[in-house]
Amino acid sequence: MSQVFNKYKIYFTSPRSLIIVWEFDLSSKYIRALQVFKSQVLSEDKDIQFITSAFKSILIKYRLNNVNILDKKKSVEEQLNWFKEKDLEDTKSRLFKIPVCYNGFGLDLQHISNQTKLNQSEIIKLHTGQVYTLYFIGFLPGFLYLGDVDKRIQMPRHQKPRPKVEKGSVGIAENQTGIYPMSSPGGWQIIGQTPVELFDVNQNPPSPFQPGDKIQFYTIDQSEFERLNNSEISIQKFKHND
Amino acid sequence: MIELLSSGFYTSIQDNGRFNYTDFGAPLSGAMDQNLLSFANLLVGNSTDQAVIEMAFIGPKLKFTKAQTIAISAPKVKVFLNGKSVAINHQLFVKPNDILEIKSIQNWAYLSINGHLISEEKLESQSQYHSITTNKNLKKGDILKIKKSQYKFHKKHSNVNYDMSIYDCNTLQVYTLPEYQKLSRNEKEILSTKAFTISEKSNRMAYQFEETFENRLDAINSVPVMPGVVQLTPEGKLVVLMRDAQVTGGYPRIFQLSESSINLLSQKPLKSQINFEILKLK
Numbered sequence: 001m002s003q004v005f006n007k008y009k010i011y012f013t014s015p016r017s018l019i020i021v022w023e024f025d026l027s028s029k030y031i032r033a034l035q036v037f038k039s040q041v042l043s044e045d046k047d048i049q050f051i052t053s054a055f056k057s058i059l060i061k062y063r064l065n066n067v068n069i070l071d072k073k074k075s076v077e078e079q080l081n082w083f084k085e086k087d088l089e090d091t092k093s094r095l096f097k098i099p100v101c102y103n104g105f106g107l108d109l110q111h112i113s114n115q116t117k118l119n120q121s122e123i124i125k126l127h128t129g130q131v132y133t134l135y136f137i138g139f140l141p142g143f144l145y146l147g148d149v150d151k152r153i154q155m156p157r158h159q160k161p162r163p164k165v166e167k168g169s170v171g172i173a174e175n176q177t178g179i180y181p182m183s184s185p186g187g188w189q190i191i192g193q194t195p196v197e198l199f200d201v202n203q204n205p206p207s208p209f210q211p212g213d214k215i216q217f218y219t220i221d222q223s224e225f226e227r228l229n230n231s232e233i234s235i236q237k238f239k240h241n242d
Numbered sequence: 243m244i245e246l247l248s249s250g251f252y253t254s255i256q257d258n259g260r261f262n263y264t265d266f267g268a269p270l271s272g273a274m275d276q277n278l279l280s281f282a283n284l285l286v287g288n289s290t291d292q293a294v295i296e297m298a299f300i301g302p303k304l305k306f307t308k309a310q311t312i313a314i315s316a317p318k319v320k321v322f323l324n325g326k327s328v329a330i331n332h333q334l335f336v337k338p339n340d341i342l343e344i345k346s347i348q349n350w351a352y353l354s355i356n357g358h359l360i361s362e363e364k365l366e367s368q369s370q371y372h373s374i375t376t377n378k379n380l381k382k383g384d385i386l387k388i389k390k391s392q393y394k395f396h397k398k399h400s401n402v403n404y405d406m407s408i409y410d411c412n413t414l415q416v417y418t419l420p421e422y423q424k425l426s427r428n429e430k431e432i433l434s435t436k437a438f439t440i441s442e443k444s445n446r447m448a449y450q451f452e453e454t455f456e457n458r459l460d461a462i463n464s465v466p467v468m469p470g471v472v473q474l475t476p477e478g479k480l481v482v483l484m485r486d487a488q489v490t491g492g493y494p495r496i497f498q499l500s501e502s503s504i505n506l507l508s509q510k511p512l513k514s515q516i517n518f519e520i521l522k523l524k
Contacts (some may be wrong), residue, residue: 012523013498014417017468038265052264052466054490059466064501071521138464138490141267141373145464182373199266201364201374207266 005033005083010076013059015069020076021057026147028093028133029226034058034210037083041076053211054136095214095240097178098194100170101225102127105193112155112172112189126150127191127217132177134213142181142199142207146215149177161187168193170217183206192217195229196238208235243307244355244386250302250344254379255359256485257293259495260367264489271369272485273509274350274446276501277400277404278315282354284402285313285333287391293361293368295353295380301344302380304353306336310388310410313423314344316351317409317509331404349509358389371486412437412510413519414503419471422495424459433496438480440507446486449507454478459494468490482507 007023024030038058042051049063062072102109102124109120116123132146139145149172157173162185165171169180169186180186181199194217199207209215220228246253258279259272272294280290295302301319307505314321317435321328322343328334336342344351361368361408364375372378380386422430432455441450455478469474471483473493482499483491499507510516 011420012417012471013419014500015523016501017498019466050261050270052468052489054464056463056465057465059468061468136464136490139267139488141263141269184373199373204268204365205524206263206268206365206381211265215310217336 004032005037006080011129012069012073013153016064017059017061017069018069018073018076019057019059020080024056026055026133026135026216028212030056031133031135032093032210033083035211036078038091039121041079041167044054044079045075046073046219047072054138092212093212094210095216096209096235096238097218097240098196098238099220099224100128100192100194100217101220102192104222105166105169105225106191107192108155108171108189112153112191115155116153118152123153123191124219126153127172127177128219130216130217132216134211134215135176136211137207137209139178140181140184144179144181144198144209144215144239146177148175155189156189158189160189161185162190165190166193168195168198171193193225195220195225196233196235198235199202208239243445244310244388245305245307245387246380246382246384246386247303247305247341249380249382249384250297251300252298252379253302254296254370255293255361255479256296256369257367258291259485260324260365260369260371261375261442263365265468267449267489268365268374269371269486269489271367271371273352273369274485274507275352277478277505278350278352280482281402281404282313282315282352285331286354286356288354288356292354293359294355295386297344297347297351297353297357298349299347301347301353303344304342306342307338308388309338310336311356312336312342313354314351315354315404316347317406318346318348319351320345331397331406337462342456348511355388357391360387360389408502409506412507412515413517414507415500416497416503416518417500417519417521417523418497419498421459421462421474422496424494425496429455432519435517437517439502439515440512441511444482444484444512447483448484448487449482451480451482453480461492462494464492465495467495470501470504471495472497472499485509 004024009021012018047062049061052059135145165180165186167183169190170192171190173188256273259270283292323423438451441452443450473481
């Protein structure tokens with residue numbers, strides 16, 4: 001574990017920012033390790049203005065005071081050397097099961113069916129059959145990047161993005177699947193919609209998800225969609241500890 | 243209280259930004275020109291990170307119901323108090339029923355008010371952004387309240403200066419980012435010698451350049467990005483991420499602008515030209 005996690009490169013992007021890139025395979029374990037490491041770094045250095053993570057890298061930006069970026073690099077390297085597997089013990093992978101109504105909301109199901117020669121229920125079965133790993137949150141506030149999608153239903157983004165994708169829409173782009181937490185222009189192939197609120201600025205944290213979490217979708221019909229849509233059910237209800 | 247009699251082109255409340263939520267996909271936001279945010283606040287005796295009213299191109303028309311100490315900062319802006327032209331980048335004193343009009347801004351101007359501008363705070367920042375705050379900007383009819391500063395403000399103590407001639411500079415200082423190395427020698431030459439024209443498509447999310455680049459580098463795995471990152475899009479355009487940019491991106495990264503160059507670029511007139519100057523780290 002530590003040996004894999006210790007395969008990284010650090011480079012400066014400005015006198016006040018650096019990026020660490022790891023070489024691990026995209027597994028839930030290493031993604032969680034990255035998150036735990038990120039929290040450790042953040043709690044130990046008051047000079048940090050913000051940290052952003054994605055896939056296998058984190059960006060650390062320091063405040064505008066007299067930061068010596070070479071010293072910062074050394075301190076990050078030291079923390080990486082001390083980082084041990086035991087730091088992960090209290091962070092078990094969590095599983096969320098998210099309801100999706102495919103029927104009536106899957107704007108691109110027919111297109112995917114034409115391209116893949118699979119019928120719509122086969123596509124839905126393949127999409128719900130997989131337990132996905134949350135790689136990171138980005139693009140829009142609360143947008144979940146999940147993978148990997150079964151090879152048989154991987155589809156490129158639309159060449160021309162839709163001007164408006166509805167809030168809750170579930171889409172596919174290449175080997176990833178994701179959920180639009182709010183209405184937005186977007187190019188993903190839309191296959192369904194969830195009635196569950198995924199990003200709430202009035203909660204802290206605004207999203208219950210953390211990179212490394214496991215997520216699986218299950219099918220609901222339109223009446224269940226309406227029922228959940230009209231109830232203020234918390235996303236926490238969909239958490240299954242395993 | 244301050245009432246917006248008209249909203250202007252794009253008027254919003256901004257502070258120094260929203261730092262602790264980038265991992266939830268929330269952009270940093272905050273004032274486009276962070277230097278002027280600080281300066282505008284100092285002019286009225288505030289701490290440098292107080293929320294201010296950011297205005298673009300054509301400012302709003304405002305009515306004050308109380309006496310206030312205010313300031314408007316911008317490289318260039320025309321300000322009228324009850325129809326009469328008044329000083330910019332300088333403290334002003336308004337009385338009840340005074341009407342303030344802000345016009346002809348290059349590009350962003352900041353209205354600071356002594357005290358604390360009260361507005362919705364979401365995820366530890368008052369900066370307005372469409373999916374985080376209830377409204378993405380201020381509208382005609384909006385009423386803003388000010389909480390009085392606990393410190394007494396002495397006119398003569400506010401003696402801060404700021405050299406506006408820095409905005410005449412046409413050179414952006416940059417550091418190279420990883421995908422820069424994949425460009426050809428000729429393309430690197432173009433980047434460090436040719437002038438680039440700021441596109442009219444520029445906004446709080448990104449500033450674009452009009453010139454098209456031959457090179458089509460492959461997309462990369464999404465990486466964390468921040469304001470000042472210069473990306474090369476699949477259409478061959480150079481795009482500089484600004485304050486409301488996404489926090490991750492998959493386009494090849496060419497440059498990182500220095501902090502002061504982000505502020506400088508934000509204020510360069512659209513259609514004007516800039517050069518890149520590559521700085522070496524270490």
